[in-house]
Amino acid sequence: xxxxxxxxxxxxxxxxxxxxxQVIKQLEKLCEQNGxxxxxxxxxxxxxxxxxxxxxxxxxxxxGLFVKEIEHALLTGVIDIAIHSMKDMPFELPEGLIIGAVPxxxxxxxxxxxxxxxSLDDLPQGAKVGTSSLRRSSQLKFARPDLDLQWIRGNIDSxxxxxxxxxxxxIVLAAAGLTRMGWEDSISALLPxxxxxxxxxxxxxxxxxxxxxxxVTKLLDLLNDAQSEITVSAERSFLGTLQGGCxxxxxxxxxxxxxxxxxPLLELTGIVGxxxxxxxxxxxxRGLDPIALGQEVAKxxxxxxxxxxxxxxxx
Numbered sequence: 590x591x592x593x594x595x596x597x598x599x600x601x602x603x604x605x606x607x608x609x610x611q612v613i614k615q616l617e618k619l620c621e622q623n624g625x626x627x628x629x630x631x632x633x634x635x636x637x638x639x640x641x642x643x644x645x646x647x648x649x650x651x652x653g654l655f656v657k658e659i660e661h662a663l664l665t666g667v668i669d670i671a672i673h674s675m676k677d678m679p680f681e682l683p684e685g686l687i688i689g690a691v692p693x694x695x696x697x698x699x700x701x702x703x704x705x706x707x708s709l710d711d712l713p714q715g716a717k718v719g720t721s722s723l724r725r726s727s728q729l730k731f732a733r734p735d736l737d738l739q740w741i742r743g744n745i746d747s748x749x750x751x752x753x754x755x756x757x758x759x760i761v762l763a764a765a766g767l768t769r770m771g772w773e774d775s776i777s778a779l780l781p782x783x784x785x786x787x788x789x790x791x792x793x794x795x796x797x798x799x800x801x802x803x804x805v806t807k808l809l810d811l812l813n814d815a816q817s818e819i820t821v822s823a824e825r826s827f828l829g830t831l832q833g834g835c836x837x838x839x840x841x842x843x844x845x846x847x848x849x850x851x852x853p854l855l856e857l858t859g860i861v862g863x864x865x866x867x868x869x870x871x872x873x874x875r876g877l878d879p880i881a882l883g884q885e886v887a888k889x890x891x892x893x894x895x896x897x898x899x900x901x902x903x904x
């Protein structure tokens with residue numbers, strides 16, 4: 590049987606390359622177990638988000654900044670699959686592309702890396718906290734209005750260095766990124782989910798491919814984790830219904846509460862906040878249909894004040 594090379598597109602950051610290598614290892618194992626004749630070749634692609642490091646993401650386009658160039662390479666056949674952090678992916682995908690697999694998700698939680706102390710409560714009054722996310726800063730300001738939230742960009746390792754070199758008392762990162770890098774020891778504390786609701790899809794990867802590439806879609810079916818896919822689907826439905834841009838603090842977190850005769854029962858928490866952290870709207874609902882549940886939570890928030898926040902920010 591002739592071996593086929595599958596070209597894998599990824600950003601070239603250390604984290605992106607590490608998580609791409611981890612997914613390729615899983616795919617190689619699946620190929621071995623199922624007698625599939627594939628080998629994998631990494632193609633590094635520079636995205637707009639990688640080039641602009643001196644301003645906050647919300648000011649230069651937010652969602653899609655880290656995927657557009659990679660999606661173009663997929664559509665033009667330069668690569669066969671792309672591996673993204675799911676939280677970077679816009680709700681709407683280009684025509685012809687699908688998410689072929691959501692591998693098993695890691696922790697969706699945000700975490701604090703503290704210079705001193707072990708929890709949010711250990712931060713002194715007026716502590717300087719670095720984050721690149723409006724969602725994180727809005728929720729932290731709501732929980733601790735005294736904190737001095739400052740934006741901080743760059744890859745994980747450069748942000749960790751800035752904790753030491755730029756006078757931060759703490760920085761906020763996704764726990765999953767540190768785990769994938771093998772740097773769990775850096776985590777001082779996970780932020781409780783009732784304090785900081787994660788980004789849509791945080792902790793999950795999305796493996797994207799062309800919808801008409803039958804051999805690749807069959808391979809990715811083997812990689813897909815059904816529980817991760819269904820929780821991410823609910824969160825992405827929430828995002829799509831809100832149609833909030835990158836300048837709006839939006840978060841969502843879905844869990845499977847129990848397995849029923851009709852399928853998994855999901856609980857979805859959704860938040861919309863004001864950038865200044867003064868207003869934080871939250872809704873929690875349960876349901877069996879992930880798409881309908883996401884829409885329901887989003888509509889509830891829109892009717893209870895989120896529409897005004899969105900209009901004010903995006904108007």
